[in-house]
Amino acid sequence: MLGMAHQLWQRARTLLPMQGFSFDRPLVVFQSDDWGRVGLRDREGLEELRTAGLNLGEQPYDFYTLETADDVGALSQLLKRHRDATGRPACIGMNFLSGNLDFAKMAGENFHRIHLRALADGLPEKWQRPGLFEAYREGVDAGVLWPALHGHSHFCQSAVQREIEKQTERASLITTLWKAGTPYIHWRMPWIGYEYWDPELAEDERFLPSEVQTTAIGAAVRHFVSFFSTLPTSACAPGYRANDDTHKAWAHFGVRVAQNGPGSSRPPHLDGYGLLHLYRAISFEPATSAELSVEASVNAASACFARGVPAVVSIHSINFHSTVKDFRSRTLDLVDQFLTALESKHGDLLYLHDGDIYDLVQSGRYATDSKDVSVGVSKRTFTPRRAGKS
Numbered sequence: 001m002l003g004m005a006h007q008l009w010q011r012a013r014t015l016l017p018m019q020g021f022s023f024d025r026p027l028v029v030f031q032s033d034d035w036g037r038v039g040l041r042d043r044e045g046l047e048e049l050r051t052a053g054l055n056l057g058e059q060p061y062d063f064y065t066l067e068t069a070d071d072v073g074a075l076s077q078l079l080k081r082h083r084d085a086t087g088r089p090a091c092i093g094m095n096f097l098s099g100n101l102d103f104a105k106m107a108g109e110n111f112h113r114i115h116l117r118a119l120a121d122g123l124p125e126k127w128q129r130p131g132l133f134e135a136y137r138e139g140v141d142a143g144v145l146w147p148a149l150h151g152h153s154h155f156c157q158s159a160v161q162r163e164i165e166k167q168t169e170r171a172s173l174i175t176t177l178w179k180a181g182t183p184y185i186h187w188r189m190p191w192i193g194y195e196y197w198d199p200e201l202a203e204d205e206r207f208l209p210s211e212v213q214t215t216a217i218g219a220a221v222r223h224f225v226s227f228f229s230t231l232p233t234s235a236c237a238p239g240y241r242a243n244d245d246t247h248k249a250w251a252h253f254g255v256r257v258a259q260n261g262p263g264s265s266r267p268p269h270l271d272g273y274g275l276l277h278l279y280r281a282i283s284f285e286p287a288t289s290a291e292l293s294v295e296a297s298v299n300a301a302s303a304c305f306a307r308g309v310p311a312v313v314s315i316h317s318i319n320f321h322s323t324v325k326d327f328r329s330r331t332l333d334l335v336d337q338f339l340t341a342l343e344s345k346h347g348d349l350l351y352l353h354d355g356d357i358y359d360l361v362q363s364g365r366y367a368t369d370s371k372d373v374s375v376g377v378s379k380r381t382f383t384p385r386r387a388g389k390s
């Protein structure tokens with residue numbers, strides 16, 4: 001009953017006018033998930049899993065691997081070529097998993113328990129990515145990549161641990177993947193859920209208890225700090241599954257911006273913890289969308305500007321992967337076209353990251369390498385748009 005009441009309230013809420021922040025310049029923000037998270041272990045992993053009986057290739061995410069130094073370098077080069085009205089380069093907010101499964105340690109216990117390895121301690125056993133960590137840092141130093149927090153394991157550890165203990169068929173499938181150095185392929189096993197959300201429980205019990213979330217977020221933040229030497233300012237929950245307890249824990253660990261998934265068309269607003277909520281408005285995912293239209297994406301961005309809200313663009317890391325399937329070439333080409341069209345249509349366009357939007361809301365300005373930039377920010381009531389694709 002509670003679950004249904006909550007759903008009704010959520011639906012009703014999207015129809016009510018709401019207070020939010022409006023900006024008097026066209027603002028473009030990219031939010032990109034899953035960086036640093038290993039998947040299929042390249043060709044070798046593909047062969048191993050095919051031998052084990054998996055029919056890989058049915059969905060794009062079967063070929064989710066891990067970015068290489070070249071992938072990250074090519075993205076950085078593209079972003080550096082695009083400049084906004086202040087001369088600042090385009091920037092992508094990258095949401096990192098600050099840990100991966102420690103397959104070697106888990107193998108030592110016959111895969112009966114889950115162990116994580118901090119990204120700062122290197123990639124899991126058998127994973128090779130020469131120069132990748134340097135490529136991240138080079139992009140961050142150049143101001144074109146902006147790291148933020150995604151999480152630690154991405155999947156719900158208690159959901160997986162439960163199957164392992166019962167030695168179910170599900171457990172044997174995920175163990176097969178682990179032996180090949182792959183944590184999971186979500187679409188093949190949606191029961192693994194998301195880091196703070198267990199799909200197998202009753203509807204109103206799916207979010208993990210507050211203290212469990214706080215511990216997980218604390219560990220993820222600690223590993224983020226040891227990798228980037230800075231606290232994350234912005235966070236996006238795996239699968240966008242965040243509740244009030246998630247927000248409270250993020251705020252506790254210094255996060256200032258909560259990223260939310262697409263579909264609601266809500267304006268940026270502050271919550272009771274002081275977190276600024278941003279909502280993705282444009283899905284730019286060439287890897288999973290054969291029919292992606294640059295023109296439609298530009299129009300969707302223009303519609304955001306007309307409402308006074310930032311065009312928040314979602315683009316997952318898979319779009320830049322290249323080792324088993326070349327997702328990267330088409331993506332870079334489309335992003336190039338998208339940015340070129342935005343720049344020519346909106347001469348006063350600004351490329352920002354989540355932290356800049358937070359600064360704008362606080363003070364009406366944000367700092368670039370060379371100067372402070374002021375933007376008119378006002379609080380106003382937004383009437384909801386009719387539900388539809390954007």
Ligand SMILES: [Zn+2]
Nearest residue numbers: 033034238239
């Ligand atoms: Zn994710």
